[in-house]
Amino acid sequence: MSGNPEASKARTSMNLYETFTQLENFGHSLTSSCYRIRATNTEDIHEAFQLAKRLGLTVTARGTGISYNDASLNGGNIVLDMTGMDRILDWDPASGVVRCEAGVTLEDLWKRVEPDGWWPPVVSGTMKTTLGGCLGANIHGKNNFRVGTIGEHVTEFTAILPTGARVTCSPQKNADLFYAMIGGLGMLGVFTTMTLQMKRIYSGLIEVDAWHVKNLKHQLDSLLEHAPDHDYIVGWLDTTARGRSLGRGQIHAGRNLREGEDAQAQETMKLTYQHLPDRLFGVMPKALLHYFMNPFLNNFGVRLINAAKYMTALRDHTFRQSHAGFHFLLDYVPDWERSFGRGGLIQYQSFLPKETAENAWREMLVLSHRRGTPSYLGVTKRHRPDKFLLTHAVDGFSLAMDFKVSDGNRATLGTLLKDFDRIVLEAGGRFYFAKNSETSAETARAFLGEGVIAKFKKLKQRCDPNNLLESDLYRRIFKDIGP
Amino acid sequence: MSDSPKPAHRTPLTPRRCGLIIGASGGLGAALAKKLAGQETSLALVARSKDKLDALCRQINAKGGYALAYPHDVCDYDKVPDLLRKIVADLGGLDFVIYAAGINLPPGGIDRYNFENDRLMVEVNLIGAMAWLTPVAEMFQAAGAGQIVGIGSVAGDRGRVGNPGYNTSKAGLATYLEALRNRLTRRGVHVLTVKPGFMNTEMLKAAQGATPFVIEPEKAAEDIFKAMTKRKQVIYTASLWRWIMLAIQHTPSFIFRRLTF
Ligand SMILES: Cc1cc2nc3c(=O)[nH]c(=O)nc-3n(C[C@H](O)[C@H](O)[C@H](O)COP(=O)(O)OP(=O)(O)OC[C@H]3O[C@@H](n4cnc5c(N)ncnc54)[C@H](O)[C@@H]3O)c2cc1C
């Protein structure tokens, strides 16, 4: 690479120590100190690789850094902060095709396309994520059963490999890299730009049906049965309910309004209409809410909250809600995860085939109660398989369970999650690398299969022969994954 | 690396700290290594004696701990930055650094002088500490976190007849650590100065004259571990030295000049 000699000189004499930074995962349950270097253009990415090579260090690309685990952490090594590459390069409101730099967030994106009558085809439960992070994890939304993961809406991306090569990938061109780098957790190369097809909308509103479900079977049957006549479906699962109520909760199923269904479409599609309110119920400043939640976040308080939530869910109803409100519920309460206290939180998300899900999750929920370490929040979704190499998807469901971590429960929780892994594997399930923090190399090998691992290792060798791209997650799972 | 330990991954349910001990091949440094290895801590151990470091690592790793050996002479100041970077990368981070390397070379009588020995003591006990703690301070300051522990001595509290060079090196170290503390506390970094009295180690053999209140290095390691947890600023070990040194520090010079210890 040619590069600007002045800039590289500056980087060479740069004091690496001054970039030492203590970073965290999303749930504040993990810290890792790294040298944080910011990329504002592709030259910076090349330089980061050169620097790493010269100093015997490794590099991890990091977007917003809100994965639940160590996917974007690289203890004692370089973390390449991509949030400075945040330009939307092309937006064509006629075709709905957008080309962005990797540090553009979903928030930047929807705010740009929504007023023109488009919406990102797949979004996460928070809009703070970057497109680089979304492709790295290959995120799924509440519409996974219908439209697949975000990778299925990427028509092309460009990336820089640790070898220094710049590659352009699409389902047609460099297809093997396309399907491995999306969902590849930044282990093969660094995305620089991506082109995505947005989805047409005809209203700023989504029509939502909400109904309660009495137990786990009812919950899963509902997801299965009602997914086909909705665009989005998601379940809240009361993880603290026991006995005959085990797995009870509430389903929210959303439908994009068709042309003409919203008489006020002009109005509701305006950006101002989509803004999340600053105050909850009009009184409580949202920024303070997590302090009020904290006293309830213990095994007892959470049972009360879940039970109260179920009571209010008993009233089945239909309503219309803004896209932002429907998708980014969690962004309503900034720093909500802080209410989990000093030990922070982790999430355990398992993906199970529709035939085995009910029994496996029943066993897991009962086990979590018996061990005295119940999950505090459960969310279910309906999924479909996809062809990405490290995919987490199945023809079935996922259940995401949040756990509070404390000095007193780490050991018990660790054993519980090992038992969960065994149950999920036996039921033919899979895991999501952007969420689970304790997945071992053995577990990953078991669900990915030898063939996938061999393919991945071959690509790793080709893209990154000197192992310059490593993260804490890579070292935990993939570095010594076997044969 | 001989006998590498099993990889120890940091996860929310298996948190670990990463620590560096300089002067870890024997005495107090080795006792600290054994104590901290049992506290979910990954350790990098630095000293000149490779054999001793390897043996210590083997012992720690056999018990399920995690320790790596880095043979190095602290007087190789220029090698510090590269070695530090390698250690931090190998450990996967850095949460605390303990500087315990030290030598005590008495001049051999209260009327003897030996510049070579004095120079060596200052080079190991003080300049070596500055060579290591400078980049460490820069890193911790930038990160807004970290702990620095320096092993001084009661001998640094007053200049005495027995060993001017040693007194000076330890007084200098104490002042240096105090200055670091004043700079870094506001940045979220903890700096602890440890002043041992007499400890039953190799070094004690060099001591001349009476050696009252000797403690085992394991006891000192226990005190230091507690002080790190409680984020104390200056401790004496054994703790009764605080009172002894208070008296000694307040002894007027006209008396002190006549003493022979
Ligand atoms: C509240 C909340 C709700 C969520 N809801 C969902 C959800 O509904 N569905 C879902 O699928 N996920 C969800 N997630 C997970 C989240 O979408 C992913 O963890 C996502 O990767 C985070 O984006 P980020 O920009 O923070 O990525 P980071 O955490 O910074 O990075 C994630 C991975 O991508 C890699 N990466 C980042 N940028 C690049 C780049 N430019 N090139 C190459 N690799 C890169 C990193 O190395 C890392 O492996 C949720 C997370 C939170 C906190």
Ligand SMILES: NC(=O)c1ccc[n+]([C@@H]2O[C@H](COP(=O)([O-])OP(=O)(O)OC[C@H]3O[C@@H](n4cnc5c(N)ncnc54)[C@H](OP(=O)(O)O)[C@@H]3O)[C@@H](O)[C@H]2O)c1
């Ligand atoms: N023992 C006491 O009574 C006493 C009292 C007050 C204070 N102290 C202080 O406590 C600290 C520990 O002393 P100790 O009693 O444990 O002594 P020790 O048993 O002699 O240990 C000293 C350590 O420092 C290392 N060291 C010495 N020179 C070095 C060099 N040039 N480069 C790298 N490492 C070097 C030694 O390792 P290698 O030889 O392998 O390099 C050894 O690991 C010292 O700072 C000492 O001044 C001791």
